[in-house]
Amino acid sequence: MAEIGQAATDVYAPTKTLQVWRTLLNWLTFFFQIFLQIIRGTPSVASLINYSSSSSFMPLPVVEFPESSEPTALATASVHIPSVVADYDCLEKLTVVLDLDETLVCAYETSSLPETVRKQATEAGLAWFELECISSDKEIEGKPKVNYVTVFERPGLHEFLAQLSKFADLVLFTAGLEGYAKPLVDIIDAENRFSRRLYRPSTTSTEYREHVKDLSFVSTDFCRVVIVDNNPFSFLLQPANGIPCIPFSAGQPRDDQLLEVLLPLLKQLSEQRDVRQILYERFHMPEWFEKHGIPASAWATKG
Template structure:
């Protein structure tokens, strides 16, 4: 044989040992992870090796279920009134230009129980003659809006935010605040 043959033979044996080690590790993980019939058999024969046990080797001490009363911090006074900022547009209400809103959409919304109202608002845009345009808008309220505002106002000051036109937003705010206490 050539001088390289013993080296090759030794490398082959190390490869076999490596594969057997890997196979043994997989087998031990299977035995530890799921109590199989093989693991039960080995335990019944009295083979209790730490590798076969799924239980942790560390003992845990159970803590008391309640903290002693003298260790509790003093109760803090109840918090003051909260402030809640709500977005008006597309959150509390949805407004659409009436001329672009199909009648079927409005009819279906009303039949589904949504409350809606129509408003006129002066736009910042002007027509060809220099007069300010009047927008006719249909406003849909979110379901449960007034109940939400009423309940929230019991524990918080409500502030409405809007990026919409001032004229329409103010009128919408007025119509909402008639039924619900809201600050602007």
């Protein structure tokens, strides 16, 4: 009997040892992933709670803005853009749709934001504020959960909105939840320059991406509407109306995109009867989408 017991021990001992090693290896892998996240930096609140839908997009190369406003034939047959030169005095205001996270601001969970990041941003003159926002999650008692967020404003934000509102109708369109975005926008837009605010429920799910911003919710005149977003997939339904801007983070205190890049471009677009030709010549978004697996059939009927 003792021999049988010893044999059983010999058979099962390696299995138990293997299980112990596998468990230990799993824990080591878990802690290593956490360590990598710390090294790579603190993620923004947009990426942590899915307020923004694409953190991996690399901005498109910027080419020189054409001096001539004379439209030329579009190089793709999927979009028809009439060749009409603008009579500026007869044009209505341009409608500019602005994204929020990583376009106008960047936000981080206060509890996970390293003090060094806040200090460096402050020393560089980057404006920031703290915010309480209501989460879609619930506390154990069933009460709404409150998130504490630190928000950094993109340099030139207030001047950008002030100047832009002089020649454009401003619309905020964010994939963020209203409990987070509304109190934030109340602070950065105290002058109520946005004529409309659209939140995640106004976005559309498509075969290719979720939280897509369909510009038909904003205007039926696609000749005079443009969207600025750091995530180009947000405007995949109207690619010829989109401006893919460089994402903003707290590590970019010297960023000059709003006043030096976007504002001059939007000003010149405001003088065009149809913005799509110039935007196509600058960014070639239809080809970019096709290169990323989104065919023309996904957007050709939407503007």
